[in-house]
Amino acid sequence: MKDMYILGIESSCDETSISIVKNGREEIATIISSQIDIHKDYGGVVPEIASRQHVKNITFVLEECLNKANMTMDDIDAIAITYGPGLIGSLLIGLEAAKTLSFIYNKPLIPVHHIAGHIYANSLVNELQFPLLAVVVSGGHTELIEMDEHYKFTKLGGTLDDAIGECYDKVARVIGLEYPGGPKIDKLAKIGKPTYKLPIPLHDDSYNFSFSGLKSAVINLVHNEKQRGNEIRKEDLATSFQKTAVESITSKTKKAIIDRKIKNVIIAGGVAANSGLREAMTKLTTELGVNLSIPSMKYCTDNGAMIAAAGYYAYKNGRIADLSLNSKSQDTLK
Amino acid sequence: MRILYIDTSSNYLYAGIVEDDKCIAEIKEKFGQSLSEMTLPRIANLFEQAKLNPKEINKIIVVNGPGSFTGIRIGITIAKVYAWSLKIPITTITSLEAMAISSDSDCVHVPMIDARRGYVYTAIYDKNYQILLSPIHIKLTDLENKLKTIEKFEVISNDFISIEPFPQKYTPNIIKIVNFYKNKKDINPHFVNPEYLKLTEAEEKHDS
Numbered sequence: 001m002k003d004m005y006i007l008g009i010e011s012s013c014d015e016t017s018i019s020i021v022k023n024g025r026e027e028i029a030t031i032i033s034s035q036i037d038i039h040k041d042y043g044g045v046v047p048e049i050a051s052r053q054h055v056k057n058i059t060f061v062l063e064e065c066l067n068k069a070n071m072t073m074d075d076i077d078a079i080a081i082t083y084g085p086g087l088i089g090s091l092l093i094g095l096e097a098a099k100t101l102s103f104i105y106n107k108p109l110i111p112v113h114h115i116a117g118h119i120y121a122n123s124l125v126n127e128l129q130f131p132l133l134a135v136v137v138s139g140g141h142t143e144l145i146e147m148d149e150h151y152k153f154t155k156l157g158g159t160l161d162d163a164i165g166e167c168y169d170k171v172a173r174v175i176g177l178e179y180p181g182g183p184k185i186d187k188l189a190k191i192g193k194p195t196y197k198l199p200i201p202l203h204d205d206s207y208n209f210s211f212s213g214l215k216s217a218v219i220n221l222v223h224n225e226k227q228r229g230n231e232i233r234k235e236d237l238a239t240s241f242q243k244t245a246v247e248s249i250t251s252k253t254k255k256a257i258i259d260r261k262i263k264n265v266i267i268a269g270g271v272a273a274n275s276g277l278r279e280a281m282t283k284l285t286t287e288l289g290v291n292l293s294i295p296s297m298k299y300c301t302d303n304g305a306m307i308a309a310a311g312y313y314a315y316k317n318g319r320i321a322d323l324s325l326n327s328k329s330q331d332t333l334k
Numbered sequence: 335m336r337i338l339y340i341d342t343s344s345n346y347l348y349a350g351i352v353e354d355d356k357c358i359a360e361i362k363e364k365f366g367q368s369l370s371e372m373t374l375p376r377i378a379n380l381f382e383q384a385k386l387n388p389k390e391i392n393k394i395i396v397v398n399g400p401g402s403f404t405g406i407r408i409g410i411t412i413a414k415v416y417a418w419s420l421k422i423p424i425t426t427i428t429s430l431e432a433m434a435i436s437s438d439s440d441c442v443h444v445p446m447i448d449a450r451r452g453y454v455y456t457a458i459y460d461k462n463y464q465i466l467l468s469p470i471h472i473k474l475t476d477l478e479n480k481l482k483t484i485e486k487f488e489v490i491s492n493d494f495i496s497i498e499p500f501p502q503k504y505t506p507n508i509i510k511i512v513n514f515y516k517n518k519k520d521i522n523p524h525f526v527n528p529e530y531l532k533l534t535e536a537e538e539k540h541d542s
Contacts, residue, residue: 042536049537055411055414092411099374101419103388326370
């Protein structure tokens with residue numbers, strides 16, 4: 001069969017990224033233009049600023065990617081685009097760019113759900129084995145998704161309020177760490193002790209999560225300690241928080257593995273970079289004797305390669321859009 | 335010489351293909367929220383109407399604002415990716431100048447776009463379309479003071495702006511705009527960007 005080169009475009013939040021991936025598995029080139037330094041001043045991503053940056057970046061990123069791959073648009077077989085979910089103004093830049101390229105070069109346009117992208121980031125490292133359980137953990141998502149075959153997704157459960165990554169960033173802010181605070185908490189958690197008592201969120205029989213309660217518990221704890229004139233031991237709080245947050249993920253994952261007779265587990269999304277979660281998931285899957293796939297660090301954050309990889313399997317599944325494809329700020333993975 | 339004109343700076347899509355001083359296909363349609371969805375299908379229709387391949391274009395003229403932030407970005411993204419892909423010249427025109435040029439009135443032209451909270455985006459052009467006041471984000475009352483010194487002028491706007499004289503409706507004269515701009519200096523597509531004339535709210539708060 002002829003090789004298929006897919007150009008993947010991702011602009012759902014604060015990264016403009018374009019990649020070329022061969023046959024859904026082999027990364028040829030990736031360019032990521034991150035805006036973290038711009039948004040740091042505001043303590044989080046400002047949607048209008050993000051949109052303004054994407055439009056400035058888009059052709060630079062496209063040109064660099066093709067140059068890096070030593071390819072031209074004529075060598076590309078299809079264009080995969082994150083249509084959602086995400087920040088609508090940001091999504092639209094990638095979308096219009098993808099549609100324009102599809103129109104000019106008469107190439108198929110493949111709509112990719114952002115979470116499908118995170119799941120297929122694993123495909124760039126290991127071939128996906130089914131049936132699998134995808135543990136999706138990022139700044140915008142916390143979901144357990146079961147897959148029996150390529151590009152068929154069944155959501156088992158998800159967060160009822162905040163996403164885990166969002167909770168990390170908010171807790172980081174409360175204890176005075178700069179945005180993005182998630183990785184900083186992870187670092188501190190390694191040196192602290194779990195001395196602070198925090199409630200395990202949504203300790204029930206469902207596959208759902210809840211992180212707003214945990215966030216409030218940390219805020220209250222910090223507030224109460226201050227009132228009593230006690231200094232917060234940041235590293236101990238980080239350890240306590242991380243332990244609780246990770247336990248919430250692993251306990252629901254364990255339940256899903258046993259109930260659904262899962263043999264393969266993958267972690268997807270930005271929080272897959274969290275070392276505490278990686279360790280706990282490794283321990284859990286070893287205990288239960290199931291396979292675990294974790295994307296390499298570079299595929300944990302948003303990137304075009306995961307969109308191109310997912311795009312390959314979406315295309316095989318007949319998912320092709322026309323030029324009226326629109327971005328969606330919210331959409332369920334189907 | 336075939337030129338593609340794109341303006342998505344309001345809730346209308348204005349686009350056309352101009353070939354040797356003739357507009358061979360054009361669209362003027364209100365879309366509002368569905369502009370992001372419909373702009374490319376409609377541009378594709380233009381090429382069908384004109385029986386042209388998407389690659390048979392020699393130049394792009396795109397409106398870079400002011401107006402709807404999201405709207406401007408839609409047109410700019412399409413135009414810069416287009417020009418970059420085909421390695422063809424691209425140039426920008428402001429929405430306000432396009433509005434002025436489209437008017438045939440023999441007086442000073444004051445195009446205006448509602449910027450909310452008592453502000454407008456505006457500029458002032460003389461009857462020969464030479465610029466008297468560069469595009470600006472200004473309080474309507476402050477603009478009215480500036481206009482007191484001008485003897486005869488018209489206001490052009492598609493928005494509900496309470497000003498004397500009553501605003502003339504705007505419909506672009508695409509062939510006239512393109513003729514005005516076809517010899518204007520080209521810009522590297524990488525540097526074709528929106529002119530918002532206004533910082534984001536976060537930046538305004540941050541700076542103050």
